[in-house]
Amino acid sequence: MASSRIFVRGLPPTYSEEEFKKHFAKQLSITDAKLLPHRRIGYVGYKTPDDAAKAVKYFNKSFIRMSKIGVELALPVDHESLPRPRRADPRNTANHRQQNTADHETIADSNPLKRKRGAPNETEQDPKLKEFLEVMQPPSKPKTWTNEA
Numbered sequence: 001m002a003s004s005r006i007f008v009r010g011l012p013p014t015y016s017e018e019e020f021k022k023h024f025a026k027q028l029s030i031t032d033a034k035l036l037p038h039r040r041i042g043y044v045g046y047k048t049p050d051d052a053a054k055a056v057k058y059f060n061k062s063f064i065r066m067s068k069i070g071v072e073l074a075l076p077v078d079h080e081s082l083p084r085p086r087r088a089d090p091r092n093t094a095n096h097r098q099q100n101t102a103d104h105e106t107i108a109d110s111n112p113l114k115r116k117r118g119a120p121n122e123t124e125q126d127p128k129l130k131e132f133l134e135v136m137q138p139p140s141k142p143k144t145w146t147n148e149a
Contacts, residue, residue: 002049004031005074006056008042011035012067020044027058043074 011020017035024030024044031045046052052073060071075082 002053003073003075004047004049004052005043005045006052006059006071007074008044008059008069008071009040010067010069011037011040011042012065013037013040015040015064023064024055024059027055 006024008024015035015037017033017037020035020042021030021033024033028046028051031047033042033044035042044055046055056071056073059069062069062071
């Protein structure tokens with residue numbers, strides 16, 4: 001189903017709704033127009049989808065003041081190519097979150113390289129590592145000036 005509305009992006013930051021309507025009514029008659037100046041986008045409605053397609057062809061990659069605008073046919077709200085908000089995502093329910101955390105826990109349990117909290121500290125087991133860590137302390141912490149005798 002073709003849309004009779006167009007989506008306009010890249011509008012000048014100080015563009016008013018009256019100027020917006022007047023600019024897009026030059027080519028064909030419009031039914032309605034909505035400008036969102038803080039986002040620099042707008043929507044324009046035409047009578048037929050053919051009029052909207054003609055307007056896209058005419059206005060796309062044109063300039064308003066010093067701003068190059070992009071014009072395309074507006075997509076319906078439920079279109080599959082539009083990103084879904086996270087809170088409306090049915091996969092993001094509490095049950096799905098619990099299942100995901102359970103999956104992550106089983107993966108972590110099966111990983112032998114993952115260090116457990118109750119495991120002995122590696123520096124206690126390896127004397128070379130312990131010596132290396134002592135030498136590599138920041139300048140304020142080494143005990144180079146102390147007497148070891």
